Amino acid sequence: MKLCVIEGDGIGKEVVTVAVGVLEALLPDLELRFAEAGWETFQRQGAALPGATLECARECGAVFFGAVSSPMRLVEGYRSPIVQLRRELGCHANLRPTLSLPLSICRQGVDLIIVRENTEDLYVGDEQSDGEVALAIKRITRTASLRVARSAFELASHAGRRRVTIIHKANILPRTDGLFRDCAREVAAEYPGIQVDEMLVDTAAMRLVQAPESFDVLLAPNLYGDILSDLAAAFGGGLGLAASLNLGERAAIAEPVHGSAPDIAGKGIANPLAAILSAAMLLRVWWRRDDLAARVEAAVRQTLQDGVATPDILTPGVGTQHVARAVMERLTG
Numbered sequence: 001m002k003l004c005v006i007e008g009d010g011i012g013k014e015v016v017t018v019a020v021g022v023l024e025a026l027l028p029d030l031e032l033r034f035a036e037a038g039w040e041t042f043q044r045q046g047a048a049l050p051g052a053t054l055e056c057a058r059e060c061g062a063v064f065f066g067a068v069s070s071p072m073r074l075v076e077g078y079r080s081p082i083v084q085l086r087r088e089l090g091c092h093a094n095l096r097p098t099l100s101l102p103l104s105i106c107r108q109g110v111d112l113i114i115v116r117e118n119t120e121d122l123y124v125g126d127e128q129s130d131g132e133v134a135l136a137i138k139r140i141t142r143t144a145s146l147r148v149a150r151s152a153f154e155l156a157s158h159a160g161r162r163r164v165t166i167i168h169k170a171n172i173l174p175r176t177d178g179l180f181r182d183c184a185r186e187v188a189a190e191y192p193g194i195q196v197d198e199m200l201v202d203t204a205a206m207r208l209v210q211a212p213e214s215f216d217v218l219l220a221p222n223l224y225g226d227i228l229s230d231l232a233a234a235f236g237g238g239l240g241l242a243a244s245l246n247l248g249e250r251a252a253i254a255e256p257v258h259g260s261a262p263d264i265a266g267k268g269i270a271n272p273l274a275a276i277l278s279a280a281m282l283l284r285v286w287w288r289r290d291d292l293a294a295r296v297e298a299a300v301r302q303t304l305q306d307g308v309a310t311p312d313i314l315t316p317g318v319g320t321q322h323v324a325r326a327v328m329e330r331l332t333g
Contacts, residue, residue, distance in 0.1 A: 001030050001031065001287070002030075002033060002061065003032055003033070003060055003064060004034075004057045004060040004063045004064070005033065005034045005035070005064050006036065006053065007066045008066035008068040008081075008260065009069040009262075010067055011066075011261045012038070012066025012068065014266075015066065015270050015272040016066040016275060018272035018276065018327075019064065019254075019256075019272065019276050019279040020279070021324070021328070022327065022328070023064075025328065025331065025332060026283070026289075026292045026331075027292075035052065035053035035056040036050060037049050037053050037065070037081040037082075037085070038069065038260075039068055039069040039070060039071065039078075039260075040069070041081075042077075042081075046077065047077075048078055048080070048081040049084050049088075054085070054088055057253075058089065061250060062251070062282060062286055062287070063254070064253075064255075064275075064279070064282070065255045066256070066260075067258060067259050067260040068082060068260055082253075083123065086246050086253065089250070089251035089253065090251065091118055091247055091251055092117065092118050092147050092151070092247070093115055093117070093147075093151040093152070093246070094115070094116040094118045094225065095114075095115055095155065095244060095246075095247060095281065096113065096116065096225070096229035096232070096242070096257070097236075098212070098232040098235055101241065101304055102304050102305045103309075103313065103314075105313070106235065106236055110212045110213050110232075110235045110236065112216060112218065112232060113159075113217050114228055114232060115148065115152035115219050115225070116220050116224075116229060117148040117180075117221050117225065118148070120140060120221075120222060121139065121140060121221045121222030122136055122138050122222070122223050123226075124137060124139045138173070139176075140176040142179060146183045146187060149183055149186075149187035150187050152217060153187055153190070156216070157191060162194060163217065164184075164196050164197075165196075165197050165204070165216070165217065166199070166219050167200075167218055167219065167220035167224050167225070168180055168181045168200065168201065168221070168224075169202075169224075171200065184196075184198075184219055185198075201220070201228070204228060205227075208231055229244075229257075230257070233257065237313060238313075239259075240258055240274055240310065241274055241277065241313070242256070242257035242258065243256060243277035244281070252286040254278040254281060255278060256277075269311055269317070269320060270320050271320070272320050272324055273300055273323065276300060276327060280292075280296040280300075283296065296327075296331065298330075299327045303323065303326045308322065308323055
């Protein structure tokens with residue numbers, strides 16, 4: 001059992017160490033391999049995702065990816081390393097759960113997961129501009145749509161979930177979003193035990209704000225899934241608690257959703273719980289160790305119930321390592 005560890009930039013270096021420590025405690029035979037990616041790597045090597053890192057990720061299959069900084073301007077030669085890594089490893093589905101935790105900042109009764117197509121839509125990065133008119137290609141394919149739909153329904157079936165809501169805007173984009181919806185419906189026919197409905201993305205956004213507890217599994221194209229999953233994360237305590245897993249047939253990338261947070265990097269107050277919960281997703285979905293994942297999640301819940309959290313969650317809060325020790329004590333005690 002191998003894991004490629006990519007700490008990335010900023011607080012990625014701080015939270016990944018904690019999450020990997022949790023995995024080591026539960027999987028004593030786990031072999032760790034460390035690799036580089038991110039903005040700092042680009043500045044040193046001229047590549048945000050070096051070939052050696054990609055080779056390591058492919059060989060291991062399982063990857064833990066921290067956080068990377070990205071320039072807010074066009075930088076020649078720079079490409080988002082996580083987007084590139086997802087494509088190169090064929091991680092076509094991004095899984096984003098939102099679950100109520102024992103915190104006053106959380107909306108109670110929420111237990112949903114957004115399955116986001118991860119390889120195409122506007123994120124193919126095919127843009128053109130003459131200075132007056134700018135164009136971006138929205139690419140939706142039958143192959144990718146069927147593939148992510150099957151992942152969503154398989155996930156729902158394995159987890160005992162009962163409903164999948166297909167998100168689209170086919171009334172305005174009948175060819176692209178219409179194709180996505182039709183492919184999802186085609187796959188849904190293979191799972192008669194799962195209820196299926198569909199919703200326009202703007203209506204879904206409103207319904208998420210009004211009643212997030214009414215959703216179970218949401219299946220969405222790349223852009224809509226990206227936006228809705230961040231919205232949903234607010235009900236689970238914010239991005240500091242938001243876990244994710246990028247899933248493919250031959251690889252999986254655990255990735256806490258938060259960014260590199262350069263404003264707090266090195267201060268020892270970064271929240272490691274999103275990274276720890278991402279490790280739990282790797283255990284449950286990729287390694288099929290539901291038992292170990294449940295232990296990790298229970299340790300996180302107990303830590304929060306006991307009032308141990310970083311300043312983004314509780315005031316006053318404690319440091320990253322304090323939270324890490326608290327989770328480990330509840331995990332191994």
